[in-house]
Amino acid sequence: MSSGVSDYNNLFLSNDLDKNVSLLKGILSRDAILRVREVYVGNSSVRCVLFYMDGMVNSHQIGETVVQSIVKGNVANVAEINPSYIEKNILFADDVTQKERVSDILRAILYGDTVILTQSSKTALIVNTKGWKTRGISEPDGERVLQGPREGFAESAMTNVSLLRRKLVTPDLCVEMLNIGRRTDTKIFVCYLGTLADSKMVNSLKKQLKKINIDGILDSNYIAESIGDSRLGVLKTIGSTERPDVVAARLLEGRIAVIVDGTPVVLTVPYLFSENFQSDEDYYINFWMASLGRILRWFSFFIAVSVPGVFVALATHHFELLPTYFVISVSRLREGVPIATAAECIALIFAFEILKEAGLRSPENLGHALNIVGALVVGQAAVEAGIISAPMLIAVSFSAIAGLMVPRMAAAVFYLRLINVVACTVLGIYGFMAVSTLFVLRVFSIETFGVDYTISLTKPNMQSLKDSFIRADWNFMKTRPDFNHNLIRRRDKK
Amino acid sequence: MKKIILSLFFAILLCGCTGYKETNNGYLVTSVAISKSGDGVTILLNTLSSKDQESIILSSEGYDLKSAFKNLKKQQTKSLYFEHCGVVALTTNLKNDVKPILNFCKNTIKVPIAVQIVYCDDANALFAADRTGYDVISLIKNADNKTDNLLYKIEQKTKFKLPIIIVRDDVMFFEDEG
Numbered sequence: 031m032s033s034g035v036s037d038y039n040n041l042f043l044s045n046d047l048d049k050n051v052s053l054l055k056g057i058l059s060r061d062a063i064l065r066v067r068e069v070y071v072g073n074s075s076v077r078c079v080l081f082y083m084d085g086m087v088n089s090h091q092i093g094e095t096v097v098q099s100i101v102k103g104n105v106a107n108v109a110e111i112n113p114s115y116i117e118k119n120i121l122f123a124d125d126v127t128q129k130e131r132v133s134d135i136l137r138a139i140l141y142g143d144t145v146i147l148t149q150s151s152k153t154a155l156i157v158n159t160k161g162w163k164t165r166g167i168s169e170p171d172g173e174r175v176l177q178g179p180r181e182g183f184a185e186s187a188m189t190n191v192s193l194l195r196r197k198l199v200t201p202d203l204c205v206e207m208l209n210i211g212r213r214t215d216t217k218i219f220v221c222y223l224g225t226l227a228d229s230k231m232v233n234s235l236k237k238q239l240k241k242i243n244i245d246g247i248l249d250s251n252y253i254a255e256s257i258g259d260s261r262l263g264v265l266k267t268i269g270s271t272e273r274p275d276v277v278a279a280r281l282l283e284g285r286i287a288v289i290v291d292g293t294p295v296v297l298t299v300p301y302l303f304s305e306n307f308q309s310d311e312d313y314y315i316n317f318w319m320a321s322l323g324r325i326l327r328w329f330s331f332f333i334a335v336s337v338p339g340v341f342v343a344l345a346t347h348h349f350e351l352l353p354t355y356f357v358i359s360v361s362r363l364r365e366g367v368p369i370a371t372a373a374e375c376i377a378l379i380f381a382f383e384i385l386k387e388a389g390l391r392s393p394e395n396l397g398h399a400l401n402i403v404g405a406l407v408v409g410q411a412a413v414e415a416g417i418i419s420a421p422m423l424i425a426v427s428f429s430a431i432a433g434l435m436v437p438r439m440a441a442a443v444f445y446l447r448l449i450n451v452v453a454c455t456v457l458g459i460y461g462f463m464a465v466s467t468l469f470v471l472r473v474f475s476i477e478t479f480g481v482d483y484t485i486s487l488t489k490p491n492m493q494s495l496k497d498s499f500i501r502a503d504w505n506f507m508k509t510r511p512d513f514n515h516n517l518i519r520r521r522d523k524k
Numbered sequence: 525m526k527k528i529i530l531s532l533f534f535a536i537l538l539c540g541c542t543g544y545k546e547t548n549n550g551y552l553v554t555s556v557a558i559s560k561s562g563d564g565v566t567i568l569l570n571t572l573s574s575k576d577q578e579s580i581i582l583s584s585e586g587y588d589l590k591s592a593f594k595n596l597k598k599q600q601t602k603s604l605y606f607e608h609c610g611v612v613a614l615t616t617n618l619k620n621d622v623k624p625i626l627n628f629c630k631n632t633i634k635v636p637i638a639v640q641i642v643y644c645d646d647a648n649a650l651f652a653a654d655r656t657g658y659d660v661i662s663l664i665k666n667a668d669n670k671t672d673n674l675l676y677k678i679e680q681k682t683k684f685k686l687p688i689i690i691v692r693d694d695v696m697f698f699e700d701e702g
Contacts, residue, residue, distance in 0.1 A: 347543050350607035350636060354552065354658075357608065358572050361547040371546060456541050 034212040034245075035140070041132040043152040050147050050154075051079050057136065064139075069097060071120065072105040078116070079147045081135075086142035088161025095122040096144055096157055113153045116146070125158035137215060164189065170272035170294065172437075178314035182272045187217050187291035190274070194221060194287070197278035202226075208239055216247035219289040221277075226284040226510070226518060231479050235286055235299060250290040250297050258299070259477050264442045267478040269301035276310050282521075283510045300478040300513060304486045304498040306438045307331070312501045321500035328499065330435035334443045337429040338375050339450030339462050341422070346371050347458030366416035372455035374418055378426040379448060381408075386430075481513040550603035551580065554657030556635065557647035558589065558625060559615035567592040568647050569604065570657040579656040589628050609635045610661040612675070613644040616688060626679055637676040640664050642687050649691040663689065663696050 038057070043050050051066070058064045058081075067080040078100055082092065103120035105111060117126045129135055135154050139145050142160035167189070170182035183190045191205055202225050208218045218239060222232055238257040247253065254268045255261055269285075271277060272294045277287045280298045288297040307327040312320040349357045367374060385404040389397045409427075412418045433443040446469060453461030476483035486498040494512055496502035509520055551571035559566045567589065569582040584599060586592030597604065612629050614622065622641075629635045642664065644650050650660065664673075667687070678684040688699040 345547065346541075346545055349545070349547055349605070354554065354572070354608040357547055357552060361552070364546075364548040367548075372541075372544075455544065456536055458543060 035133045035136045035215050036209075036212065038133040038136060039131065042130050043132065043135070043147070043154060045150055045152050047077060047079065047147055047149045047151075050152075053132070054081055054135070054139075054145075054147075057132075058139070067097070069100050071100055071111055071116065072103040074105045074108045074111065076105070076108060076111045077149045080144055081139050081147070082144040082159065083139060083142065086162045087144060087159045091123075091159050091161060092144055092157075095124075096146070096159065099123075100146075111148070113146075113148050113151050113155050116148065117155055121155070121157065123157040123159070127156045128153045129156055130154070137209075140215070141217075160188075167193070173271065173273050173276075173310050175311040175314065178311055179273070179275045181274060183274060183289075183294035183296055185292055185294055187219055187289050190289045190294070190296065191219055191221070193274040194277055194281075194289075197274055198223070198281060203281070206236070208236070210239060210242050210244070210253075211247040212243075212245045214246040214248065217291040218247070218253070219291075220286060221281065221289060222286040223281050223284070226282070227286055228284065231300070231481075232286055234479060235288070239288070247290060247292075249293045250288065250295045253288060253290060254297055259479070260483075263472075263476065264445050265303070265473065265476065265483075266306065266438060266442075267301055267476060267483065269298040269305060270295050271298065271310070272296070273310055279313065284513075300481040302478070302481070302486055302511070302513070303473055303476075303484045306436060307498075308501075317501050317503045321502075324498075324500055327435050330432040331439060331443065334429050334433035334436065335446040335450060336462065336466075337432070338379060338426050338447055339454040339465075340459070341425040342372050342375050342451055343454035343459045343462055345421075346455065360419075360421050363421055364419040367419050368417070371422070372451060374422050375426060375451050376448065378418060378422060379430075379444075379451065382426060382430045383444065485513050486511065545603065545605060547605065550605045551582065551600070553604055553606045553609045554579075555611035555613065555651075555660055556606075556609060556629070556633070557613040557615075557644065557650055558618065559647035560617045560621075561585075563587065565589050565592045566647065567596055568651055569596070570651050570655075570660075571604075572656070579651075579654060581651050589625060590632070593628075593633065604633075606633050606635045609639055610657055611640045611642060611664065613642050613647060613650055613660065613689065615647050616643045616645055619643070622686075626675060630675060630679070635675065637674075639675045641673050641675055641678060642689050644689045644691065646691055650689065650696070652691075652694070655696075660689070660696070663698075667698055 055066065061083075063084040063086075065080075065082050065084050069078050069080065070076065071078060080092075080096065099120055099122045100116070103116075113128055117128065129138070130153050135145050135156070138156040142162055144157045144159045146155040146157065148155070164186045165184050167181050167184055169180040173182070181193065183193060195203060200223070202223045204222050204224045206220045208220065209215050210218050220232070220236060220239070235257065239253070242253065242256045244252065244256065250270060254270065258267050260267045269280065277296050277298060281287060285298050285300065288299070290297070307324055309323060309327075312323065344352055345360060364371070369377065385400070389400050389404075392400055409423060413420050413423060429447060433440070433447070436443060446465070450462055450465050453465045455461070457464065474484050474488070482488060486494045489512060496507050497511070507521070510518075551569070551573075553569050553571050555570040557568040557570070559568070564585050564587050566583060566585050571580045571582060572578070573580050582596060582600065584592050584596035586595050612635060614625060618625060626641065629639070630637070640661065642660075664687070672678070672684070673686050678686070689696055690699050
């Protein structure tokens with residue numbers, strides 16, 4: 031038994047057709063959907079054996095371009111019949127290759143191609159007959175826009191590459207293929223624009239991809255967690271999107287995309303901190319509105335991580351900073367609440383996360399009902415029952431709503447919010463200051479593929495600011511982001 | 525490095541929450557009155573109740589200020605929070621002991637440094653008739669030339685002049701001389 035097709039890298043076909051057939055049959059003996067068909071070329075006695083997987087191939091195409099063309103093939107001289115002759119004179123198929131290595135042949139069969147073994151030949155013909163069913167192109171649910179393209183990537187990598195190529199009609203678009211995963215042998219496509227991407231970065235990425243030692247890749251996140259410089263951090267250092275227009279825009283900035291077969295989520299590197307505050311729609315709407323959105327997202331991030339912690343610090347350590355009657359009012363509303371302010375805050379943060387997760391994982395209609403039940407019924411009832419206090423509910427809800435403004439930082443917002451609450455409980459406002467300082471130091475120390483994570487903030491020139499805190503008018507954005515030394519900086523130059 | 529950070533983190537957690545207070549578990553003191561009667565000292569606290577925002581008077585006696593405050597704390601099940609204390613009123617017979625009293629207020633009960641220090645002729649009358657500490661504060665704030673009596677302003681001075689609040693028939697007013 032073997033774990034993957036790469037185990038047969040050193041095995042080659044022989045000249046004996048029966049031996050070859052039994053070899054392939056033996057390897058795939060426990061696969062119930064394997065189909066093996068024997069045909070004769072034209073009216074000759076030359077035997078061919080076809081191998082393909084039922085359900086993964088286009089049966090109609092096999093019938094017309096492979097079986098029919100072989101069976102009805104016109105053979106003048108039987109001695110001439112070999113794989114090259116069949117490829118050039120008999121087959122109607124548009125994409126035919128010749129392989130001798132058993133691993134290549136197995137890979138082709140398992141990926142929906144038809145393999146033709148011919149008598150007295152150690153070369154197999156591989157005909158592209160892929161025809162499995164995939165989901166159509168639709169708008170990604172998580173990245174909906176009011177303006178701009180509505181198409182999203184699908185699960186088929188080939189479809190995704192074609193979507194990208196349609197956006198970037200240039201021979202400069204490089205698409206390199208790798209196979210990762212011992213058992214899944216997943217196809218990975220590394221895409222970049224040859225004249226814009228940093229070749230060192232491309233090589234570094236490919237090197238890291240080749241180093242991945244895993245038995246299966248079922249989603250791009252398997253890759254995202256295996257490459258990059260800050261793998262264990264809560265901050266994203268590798269971009270992900272389901273939108274071809276976003277990937278195309280990133281490639282035009284000199285970035286590199288990684289398309290993984292079987293998932294609509296495409297990775298892009300390098301990913302900068304300021305990208306967390308960008309929306310896909312920013313570039314399709316008026317730049318005034320886009321800039322307002324970005325400023326609000328930065329502000330929301332600050333609110334999301336700080337409000338519960340600062341509220342706990344003020345209510346439990348520094349209430350001299352609050353007006354007396356406000357303190358009295360908060361105290362009055364807390365009368366009867368059985369748990370401490372800090373515990374109440376942490377419990378509410380977790381309650382919100384539970385509601386959010388439940389809403390996300392429920393069917394759409396149930397999700398709305400769940401939100402109403404969670405927000406109105408449970409929230410109001412809990413306040414009336416004296417389980418939680420209204421001011422804390424307001425503080426945590428406000429922070430939670432603000433957190434939804436920066437979905438790309440969901441994990442960072444949650445953990446930072448929680449750490450802030452704990453630090454503020456222990457040390458008051460000094461705890462908040464300590465956590466904020468450590469966070470800023472951490473963010474400014476991260477590198478992503480050799481690029482400073484905060485490069486758009488640490489180089490405070492006008493060009494870098496034009497696409498970080500705000501989104502300037504396209505006429506002012508003459509240069510690409512400054513993270514690539516080999517990059518052609520100006521967008522209007524060849 | 526990670527071990528050091530983790531040890532520091534747990535050390536902080538094990539230290540407990542220094543300075544952690546729950547406002548609904550205590551009295552919010554808005555003003556303090558200290559008076560001398562015979563051989564002892566009486567301390568009166570005007571506090572706000574979080575339940576109905578009503579004024580509650582707490583009082584205690586002792587042979588000195590420290591013991592009076594100790595007795596007061598013993599009587600209470602709730603904590604006393606002086607962060608919102610706006611006024612410390614001393615009876616006029618304490619004129620010669622102002623400095624130690626101010627030191628006690630600042631360092632032991634930890635009133636804010638911007639608290640108003642005033643004299644009064646009768647501490648009991650000052651908080652009578654449902655008068656809150658805020659009535660006393662607004663009387664001081666509305667008066668002209670009565671802003672130099674803040675704790676941090678007078679604690680460094682050897683000579684200072686404090687306003688005197690007189691309470692007559694439930695009416696408060698200032699006496700010019702202090």
